[in-house]
Amino acid sequence: MTVTGWVAQRLLKLPPATARKVAVERDLRIAADDGVTLLADRWSPAPDSDRARDLPTALVRTPYGRKGPLGWLMGRLLAERGFHVLMVSTRGTFGSGGGEFRAMRQERADGHAVLRWLADQPWFNGSVVLTGASYLGYTQWVVAADAPVQVKAMVPHVTSSRLAMTFLRPGRIELETLMNWSVLTARQERPYASLRAMLERKKVEAAMHTLPLADGDKVALGREWPFYQDCIHHDQDDPYWKDEDFSDTVGDVKVPVSSIAGWYDIFLADQLKDYHALVAAGRPPRLTIGPWAHSDPRGISAAIWETVRWAGPLARGAKPGYRAPVRLFVMGVKQWREFDQWPPAGYAQQRWHLREGNALGQEPAAFVAPSAFTYDPSDPTPSIGGAKLEARGAGPVDNRPVERRSDVLTFTSDVLANDVEVIGEVAAEVWLRADRPSCDLFVRLCDVDRKGRSVNICDDLVKVRPDGIAKVSVELTPTAHVFRRGHRIRVQVSAGAFPRYARNLGNDEPVATAATPYVTNLEIFHDAAHPSAILLPVK
Template sequence: MGRGSRLFQRLLRLGPPLTRDVVVHPHLPVPMPDGTVLYAERWAPRHGGDGLPTALIRTPYGRGRRSTLAALPLAERGFQVVVQSVRGTFGSGGAFKPMRNEREDGLATLDWLVKQPWCGDSVVLTGSSYLGYVQWAVADQLPPQVRAMVPVVTEAALTLAFLREDAFELETPFAWGVMVSGQERKGALLRQLLGARRAHRAQFTTPLEEADRAAIGSPSPYIQNILSHGAEDPHWDGVDQQARVAAASVPVSSVAGWFDIFLPGQLRDYRALRAAGREAWLTVGPWAHTAVGVQAEGARQTLEFGLPHARGERPQEREPVRLYVMGAEAWRGFESWPPAGYAPRRFHLQEGGGLATAEPGPSGPDRYRYDPADPTPAVGGVRFAPGRGGRKVNTRLEARADVLTYTTAVLDADTEVIGEVEAEVWFRSSLPYADVFVRLCDVDAKGRSRNVCDGLVGLSGADEITRASLRLWPTAHVFKRGHRIRVQVSSGAFPRYNRNPGTGEPRATAVTLRAADQRVFHDPEHPSAVVLPVRATSAAG
């Protein structure tokens, strides 16, 4: 493993290991109370591995080579690592029913683990995305041997945030359903790469309930469920683990990304921990869900936070909240989220495409036409697709006729925005059903517009003048002196959000697509604005 070890050390920017002589003990049977057997593997130093702190990773994505990036760096630096395939995946018995069995199976796995003669007396739970969700599923009933948790780009109500009735996020659950449906086939990674374009095209399928067949050739139970059952549907009973967060009995270090799909829920979970008086750290970097930086920071937190707790020591002191402030391109520490000292400031949409803190004057509405047959595309931002998320130049997007932009004058001082971002847009459509998408951008001195954060809300009764209230993704960003602040308004970001057909039909079965004429108001009676948490040396005029 020497060559891979050095590659991962460089890739994750870790210090030198304690050993590069690591062995893998495969095919460890883990019995469940119902008689099902799940399989795990143990990564440990060849010499002296017994009794070391154990990092437990429970995953639906496979063991062996698939788990090397997560397991090897930890096994070389003070841990032994147990990687278990969850029920119904990669040789583990039973059927894989996403998020349905993780509490019972997770508790049974911990009971098995702490009884193993090589386990020692300390365990740390770690992992990203689904691998973080399984930690929350057991967080309120941990055995005393568990000393810390490191949930990475995840949250306690996995999937449910995508299924809001007023903002259905199609891309992430659809792409995940496609991915897991074929992940155990031979050549799965190559198949996924070659099938990416097909999967993208499939999201244009009408009705959407046929999209899984278009992408993978057969129905996917998970995709059918996310299309047919909204977040509040009883179908999802038992999936939401939020009630367990405040009851977590061990210190928690959460790793998040400004462009991660789970960021709002992860910040909610962090606030719940702090409100309950739990020891908790939060690290938020400039990452999308699949960024290498996410894996690197997850490994560092497991080593720098989890390992000291496993040894009965204190981690190195730092502020509880560590944020990468974009624009300034620097890490900063804070005592809380959201941090104190940032007051909401309204930046109003103005006639002629302006944006300013001054109240808008009398003006007529701006207009654009939204056609779901040619939907406004998602460009950068919060994306599940590797390489497509994060900060991107928005020039081509803003040149579209279905995107309005509103921009401040050149800033005469740095304007620092950290916290929760909201928007209020007074809006009217020619149809009763419409979406409003708002994006905050930073325009540099060369006129290049890059996205900072955004959000979408769906409206009914949109054929009357309506105030659309949106909660954008949280952010930490400095708009530098000489830059400008820009707000985009449109009616979609496909395929991150599904197309609004304009008819009010259920998302799974809608077949008719109707174009709509949209109007955005910005006058004294309809003061559309984005609301930014600002600490700045001067205001934009």
Template sequence: MNLSSHLVQRMLHLGPPLTRDLSVTHDLRVPMRDGAVLLADRWAPKSGGAGLPTALIRVPYGRAGATAGPMARPLAERGFQVLIQSTRGTFGSDGPFDPLRREREDGLDTVEWVLKQAWFGESMILWGASYLGFVQWAIADSLPPQVKAMIPVVTESALTLDFLRADAFSLETPFGWAVQVAGQERPFAMPRAMLGAKKVQRALHTLPLNQADLAAIGHRDDYIQNILDHDSEAPFWKALDHRDRVTDVEVPVSSVAGWHDIFLPGQLRDFRVLQEAGRTARLTVGPWAHTSLGVGGVAFAEAVGFGLALARGEQPAERAPVRLFVMGEEKWRDFSSWPPPGYEPRRFHLQPRGTLSPSVPEAAPPDRYRYDPADPTPAVGGVRMAFGVKNGRVDNKDLEARRDVLTYTTALLDEDVEVIGDVSAEIFFRSSLPYADVFVRLCDVDAEGRSTNVCDGLTSLTDADRTTRANVQLWPTAYRFKAGHRIRVQISSGAFPRYNRNPGTGEPRATATGLRGAEQQVFHDPDHPSAIVLPVRQVPAARGT
């Protein structure tokens, strides 16, 4: 009995395989146009593997052990032969590893090589999550007809660029990822990473930030220095921005995303571009963060139900283009598009005394709080990817008890309120300093008073010492607020270390050393009608609730 096969099947809630009897050919040499050689392993059934549809997986995290097995094995057991390749500069492939930059050329060269192999049949799919999905987008507009489907999972066509926005620098994820890959080829890399999680979190407090890599790993790291030195719009990142290729993608695409995933906004953008261009595309979004196990099960189901069917010249089972898990209701629902029709933007205004309602606020003085970057407002749950931290929906009690967090809450809801689509906020704000952040979080307060986060977002201001309308784009969501619950909005000036703390000095993020506390004001009056804007459909409450 193949224990690992049974374990993966149970963990991912997969159906039984066609076979558990696999063979693996290691260290296939795949030549690139510049003479570099990338190594790959081929997984296939021991009997009848040649000629099966090929699933191509290109990965920077290694082809052996716990990394490769849970990816390659389930596909090779269920109708594919699988080629899993180490990207340039990783795990035996010629280097160096220059994250994200060489995946177009190397990906196209790899596809061309696969088509020439004696074991290749007539069809191929591209599959993978995160970086493994980005490498699909890098070549998606130039695929040969033998490629029948793409299945990009918790990923998007520009990957890390949204983290590097000048108006919302997301520090934790790219820094933590860089630390992870810097040590991933050392013995016992995963235990080391888990044991070193607190050290990495402490390093994020380093001033100046361009010394944080020394604090975390003991040496300079080019990728960390680059994310600190170059905003997302800098020409430096042009080679890894594939957003303009999406509209030209002709291969069918099935995207799998999560409501608390770090790449969700970009992934929904990519899907919308495909749908508006009339391409064959479908989307599944579940209640997941980036590393949730549920993502893997659905991703493999799409590989078989969508990818394998197309690779065999068949049509996948019919379903709606968009399948969303509606949180709060805790049910899967089907829709025709993203965003779905029938959800109209509705403004819920901040009111005096911490209330929230659709009414325009009456005249009232602003609410105030002090933000101290030496004790920054912490990130709690939500969109996070780091060892040792909670993500997704969590209790916000301790966060909301802080003096640097304001809350605004509706009365008890008479009816269910369903929010599906893009969420934004317009907050009239003023600081004692020109440089400040505005963080907005949407929460659900249940009948027992427990406040649980739904989605959130942050924007940085450079003219905050005058009254300014801060436009904050929150994460998209699908959530039903039940009758008897309340809708709550949090306002603060940070979520550290998910977002870099604003030092208040205006210094460049890489070299800032000063920390200045600030007095913040949030306005809610007829001239300054601060509000969260929710795409809403009201739903009559079920009888007996």
């Protein structure tokens, strides 16, 4: 093992390496069904090792290149721990043919072509595991339902069986993720791509402010980017995505699955839907949810652990060590706990009502006037912390700066006399009225500590077409969190979180082409007839 490998083992708290030397074979050529050539690298324990001739293969298909940090993390670290590692560049990226990269296109056919090629290699021992995060996880799901018998396990990490569709609910686009990923994939093969990305960050920020949104890629990149245009013009319900959405096939997957998710990950809600689909089909999936956001090294460490200690034994025909099916990091008390299912049994829904005087309590309010605020898309309520594609600014942060704004309402409980343990699905029911035909509702749950620091726990945003006083249901992302004695529970209510979500301009025009912003005045009702509340699963 190299010095850098030893450092990675210590920093990421990985299982110990079993091979001292690793070899890499570059630019292997794999023919896709349509004749396009895909390039791959194979990492393996040094070829003079007798043990290297009978090791399973970890397959990683990626649009991000086979060298650099990713090649080192997935290639070297897994090879040092008992795998051949085949890293394949998806078509249109880093030497693989097929023209310009078109995200999610032809991944299923290419994945099966790679598996057929792999089966014919003299070093392949007949067992393969699928592993990788985000897009690399999506490339697992696309082949999973009809995977050949050689596939013994899969470890999808912070990902979804429908990937980009996660961000494209009708009338609501997760703009920050869409723009940043579009720019990343469009520029990643340029010289000094990382340095240029830092220098051009302001251009990307200007692009997210651009109206109409359909012109955002031109501002950021100087040209249209196909993936960005696909997403701007086609929401997740559009038949346009029928060949790229594999969520309907999850229940057909017979390969053992161990999903690694994060409480602050952009794919959490969809990853739990995939888990539920497997459970409903009678499969026994494993689920791990940690306290991390999308790009957190702790999640990478958990995925490597699971690939080595769970998928590895399955690939060798052995039985992995026992662990409960669901393993959750409980925030607030910083504990890992194991459960038989998700959501865990024994947690009952408890209503915490928005009350007069910006209070939050378990008893509904009597008749009181609604709380009012104004949302101006020209000065949008900013997003802070939470689920982000990039690590910078993601996860739990102090929300006091945004809570001081006049377009953010907060409702806060009394100081808690006892711990309040919340594990499971979180929802809100909010009664509102607006003076525009369209608005957004953003609801966030926060933990206020003894010093007044307000830290975000979970949240979500929905588009609303109000007709008089409307009851709006919001499914916040799930959580596992203990509000400690002496802390307070807080609920934020606002009409946006930009640039995480594209601004609602107030006129219910198509998201891609709307260009004129309108100020929206909103009222939040919290009286006996309109008992706005957050619904917490409490033990």
